[in-house]
Amino acid sequence: MGNRRSDDHTGRGDADREARPPAPHRGAVPRGLRDLEWALPQTFLGLDEEAGAFDTARAVILPVPYEATTSYGGGTRAGPAAIIDASRYIELYDREFGAEVGPAIGVHTLPPLELTRAGPAAAMAELKEAHDRVLAAAGDRFVLMLGGEHAVSAPAIRSHATHRGERVSVLQFDAHADLRAEYEGSPHSHASAMARVLDLADVVGVGLRGVSAEEVEVARAHDGVHLIWADDMWESDAWMDEAMERLGGDVYITFDVDYFDPSLVPSTGTPEPGGGDWYRTLRFLRRVFEERNVIGADVVELAPTPGLRAPDFLVAKLAYKLLAYRFHALFG
Ligand SMILES: [Mn+2]
Numbered sequence: 194m195g196n197r198r199s200d201d202h203t204g205r206g207d208a209d210r211e212a213r214p215p216a217p218h219r220g221a222v223p224r225g226l227r228d229l230e231w232a233l234p235q236t237f238l239g240l241d242e243e244a245g246a247f248d249t250a251r252a253v254i255l256p257v258p259y260e261a262t263t264s265y266g267g268g269t270r271a272g273p274a275a276i277i278d279a280s281r282y283i284e285l286y287d288r289e290f291g292a293e294v295g296p297a298i299g300v301h302t303l304p305p306l307e308l309t310r311a312g313p314a315a316a317m318a319e320l321k322e323a324h325d326r327v328l329a330a331a332g333d334r335f336v337l338m339l340g341g342e343h344a345v346s347a348p349a350i351r352s353h354a355t356h357r358g359e360r361v362s363v364l365q366f367d368a369h370a371d372l373r374a375e376y377e378g379s380p381h382s383h384a385s386a387m388a389r390v391l392d393l394a395d396v397v398g399v400g401l402r403g404v405s406a407e408e409v410e411v412a413r414a415h416d417g418v419h420l421i422w423a424d425d426m427w428e429s430d431a432w433m434d435e436a437m438e439r440l441g442g443d444v445y446i447t448f449d450v451d452y453f454d455p456s457l458v459p460s461t462g463t464p465e466p467g468g469g470d471w472y473r474t475l476r477f478l479r480r481v482f483e484e485r486n487v488i489g490a491d492v493v494e495l496a497p498t499p500g501l502r503a504p505d506f507l508v509a510k511l512a513y514k515l516l517a518y519r520f521h522a523l524f525g
């Protein structure tokens with residue numbers, strides 16, 4: 194694939210986006226119409242049918258636009274679509290690896306998964322079943338789930354644990370511990386996502402800065418929970434070693450984007466000050482992928498702000514980086 198995005202980053206408005214050059218492949222378009230200027234497909238990275246074919250893809254994107262228990266700012270239902278839309282404007286060329294990693298990996302984008310509105314318990318049971326089937330169908334492919342509120346992570350983690358028949362090690366990027374037994378009357382709240390997996394998973398949380406007394410107690414009482422506070426990450430990078438020591442061999446990454454400082458990602462339900470920055474976070478992520486077997490991941494809690502593109506773009510690029518790091522071995 195050529196440098197098809199070179200004209201996409203001039204800071205022009207929406208109206209001018211229509212003027213982009215067509216992508217080289219237009220598999221879904223009738224042969225006689227392929228030279229017309231079609232917009233990139235609404236797939237992760239805008240990959241066409243060839244680069245996004247399930248059969249040859251090494252990675253699968255699972256959008257889950259679920260939002261039911263949001264307690265403050267809402268809008269995470271629109272998260273997956275905003276991430277996918279923004280991802281179409283990311284340069285495919287990744288300078289860190291010197292390659293267009295997306296087409297080289299092959300990334301298949303599933304349609305958004307709709308869950309029942311019959312309440313959080315039913316929706317989470319439905320997601321667990323659906324995720325089981327996605328994992329079975331995916332085989333060796335790496336599944337990256339896009340939320341939605343953080344509640345969706347619990348069924349996905351439970352699905353990975355039952356799929357493997359053993360406990361998993363969860364690396365949680367988050368401002369919050371999400372260890373409440375229940376919240377606002379629901380044990381399936383976004384604020385209880387990690388409490389719902391402790392029987393099947395150990396959790397290392399990084400970037401934490403907004404927790405309740407109850408959650409501090411839960412963390413203290415569980416050997417399998419280790420929390421790293423955002424203010425301890427500020428002065429040095431010693432926290433990276435601390436987190437690595439606590440992680441098992443097979444790691445699931447759940448990435449709540451409120452981990453980031455709200456100056457970078459204000460578009461989230463509960464934007465806590467004092468969060469992570471871009472490059473240190475990438476450096477740590479690369480190390481995790483190089484030193485551990487990452488079995489799956491999710492990116493959750495983006496609540497897009499109309500007209501504010503930077504947070505959507507950052508989160509899309511984060512998702513792309515997760516895939517690049519997962520398949521770093523392909524790029525020497
Ligand atoms: Mn959070």
